[in-house]
Amino acid sequence: QVQLVESGGGLVQAGGSLRLSCAASGPTFSRYTMAWFRQAPGKERDFVAFAAGIGWTGTRVYYTNSVKGRFTISRDNAKNTVYLQMDSLKPEDTAVYYCAATTLTYNLGYRDGYANWGQGTQVTVSS
Numbered sequence: 001q002v003q004l005v006e007s008g009g010g011l012v013q014a015g016g017s018l019r020l021s022c023a024a025s026g027p028t029f030s031r032y033t034m035a036w037f038r039q040a041p042g043k044e045r046d047f048v049a050f051a052a053g054i055g056w057t058g059t060r061v062y063y064t065n066s067v068k069g070r071f072t073i074s075r076d077n078a079k080n081t082v083y084l085q086m087d088s089l090k091p092e093d094t095a096v097y098y099c100a101a102t103t104l105t106y107n108l109g110y111r112d113g114y115a116n117w118g119q120g121t122q123v124t125v126s127s
Helices: none
Strands: 006-009 010-013 020-026 033-039 047-052 060-064 069-078 081-086 095-102 121-127
Touching: 006 047, 006 095, 020 033, 033 069, 033 081, 047 069, 047 081, 060 069, 081 095
Parallel strands: 010 121
Antiparallel strands: 006 020, 020 081, 033 047, 033 095, 047 060, 069 081, 095 121
């Protein structure tokens, strides 16, 4: 098990930027595929992006279509931290953003693929 703590959420105007961070516990962080999901009020928790762990032979980063070109996921294995840089934010990006971790090699774009979750951080984009 790995424990995850998100930070960096807040209120920003449309067109602005935020960087979310997710700090993970445990010595095997580099082996986990790390992902960001988001959940808007009254909606399902949706996949945003993942960054693969070491040893992964497939696509190393992947984004949902709606954030491609605007969001960037990155990880610093020395700091046990994954980031989500969010630029050109839109009101429809408003949601609680969750960090997730998995050692699975399938279902990486789905909530069921992840057993470890943070508590979430609120991102609100005003128009």
